[in-house]
Structures are given as C-alpha cells and as structure tokens.
Amino acid sequence: MTPEKTAASVQPKLETNLDTNFLKLIACLAMLVDHVGGALFPEVQAFRIIGRIAFPLFCYCMTVGLLYTHDIKRYLLRLGIFAIASQPFYILAFHPYDWRTELYNWNIFFTLFISLLAVWAFKERKWLIFAAAFFVISWWNFDYSANGIILMLIFYLCRSKPLLGLGLNALFWLPCLFNGGELAIGTFSFDRQIFAALSLPLIYGHTNLCPKIPKYIFYVFYPVHLAAIAFIRLVILHR
Numbered sequence: 001m002t003p004e005k006t007a008a009s010v011q012p013k014l015e016t017n018l019d020t021n022f023l024k025l026i027a028c029l030a031m032l033v034d035h036v037g038g039a040l041f042p043e044v045q046a047f048r049i050i051g052r053i054a055f056p057l058f059c060y061c062m063t064v065g066l067l068y069t070h071d072i073k074r075y076l077l078r079l080g081i082f083a084i085a086s087q088p089f090y091i092l093a094f095h096p097y098d099w100r101t102e103l104y105n106w107n108i109f110f111t112l113f114i115s116l117l118a119v120w121a122f123k124e125r126k127w128l129i130f131a132a133a134f135f136v137i138s139w140w141n142f143d144y145s146a147n148g149i150i151l152m153l154i155f156y157l158c159r160s161k162p163l164l165g166l167g168l169n170a171l172f173w174l175p176c177l178f179n180g181g182e183l184a185i186g187t188f189s190f191d192r193q194i195f196a197a198l199s200l201p202l203i204y205g206h207t208n209l210c211p212k213i214p215k216y217i218f219y220v221f222y223p224v225h226l227a228a229i230a231f232i233r234l235v236i237l238h239r
Helices: 003-010 020-040 045-051 054-068 072-094 108-123 127-139 147-157 162-177 192-204 215-236
Strands: 183-185 188-190
Touching (some): 020 045, 020 054, 020 215, 045 192, 054 072, 054 108, 054 147, 054 192, 072 108, 072 215, 108 127, 108 147, 147 162, 162 192
Antiparallel strands (some): 183 188
C-alpha cells in the first residue's frame, strides 16, 4: 500500500461540511455582531439573534479539528492560552463595573477548551477525564454550560451520518421554542437560542469556498475584538 493510500485510509470519514475556514469566518463575524449588541446595544435583539449561529459553528469546527489534528495536546494548549489571555478583555467588555463578581464568569474559549477535552476523552475512552470535564463545565459559570459537550458529541458520533446529526441538532434546539424567553409573537414567547438552528445548513451543506486564512487569525480575533469593544465602551462612550 502506498503512503498516500495509507494516509487516506486513516482519515476519519466525514460527510458534513469540511470548509471550516469559511465556517470559522462566519462564526467570528456572527460573534462580533452578537458582542457589539450585547455590550453596546443590549436593547436591540437583532444583534443577539444573528450571534446565535456562532456557538454551534465553533463547536462543529472544534470537532472537525479533533478528528484531524496531529497533536491534541498542542490544540488544547492553544485554546487554553487564548482563553486565559482573553479573560480580562471579556470582563472589561461586558462587566467592567462589577469585575470582582464576574471574575469567574468564564469566556467562551474556556467552554470550547473543556468541551474539546471532554469529547477527546470520550473518543479515547478516558471516562474519568470525561466525567470531570462534564462536572466542571456544568457546575461552574461557563458560557453555554455543558451544551458545548453535547453538541460536539452529536457532531462526533454522527460524523458519517449527516441526516441523523441534522435531526439530533434540530431536536437539541427545539425546546427553545417552548421554554419562553426574550422574544415574543403575540402572547407566544420563545428563547432567541432557537436561531442557533440557522447554523445547520452551513454545517450540513457543502460550501467549498475554502478561504486561505492563517489559523492564528481566528485565535487572535477573540481577545482583539473584545479589547476594541471594551475601549469603545469605557473610553469613547463612558458607559
């Protein structure tokens, strides 16, 4: 067997969208809109609605990264470093006047870090690490709590069964229609998280645009955009 065939044979079979640079770009733009709305225009729901597609896209891209990475330890290390580096900017952008209370309100990079660690542990059958990660993310104040682990598990377990994955994802977000929330149509209220389902056509379709973007751009974007929001909020708008 040739080296090329050997390498191809060990690649995980994925029938979902592998255009992850494009998906990360969409996720970053949606996150930017969401954070601008949350920090500067909290009364405008449209910003938050657009932002709902970011988290499932990031979870999906993390899962693809888990399947294709050559070094999971370096992957986790990068996430951990940028999670720690981003935390002060996260607090300044969203909780500048109550930072002591919000000091342990962890940014989304921490959620992605622990979720990725948990799914890696599940994949490698390291059940103690998996249980510990699930407990930590559920018990402490992580953005999206254990939803990141659940979404990544769906993506991982259904990686070669896109119709099943699509159905499970739709079921995952369906309760948002019936739990009440920030949005209302007449007397019917619902959670804006339902709009996260708009990410599903991007995940289960095939865009094939493949923009060439250095991977560290996506890591650096997170603390940089938070720092910019904090600067606008505190220095320019004084609020």
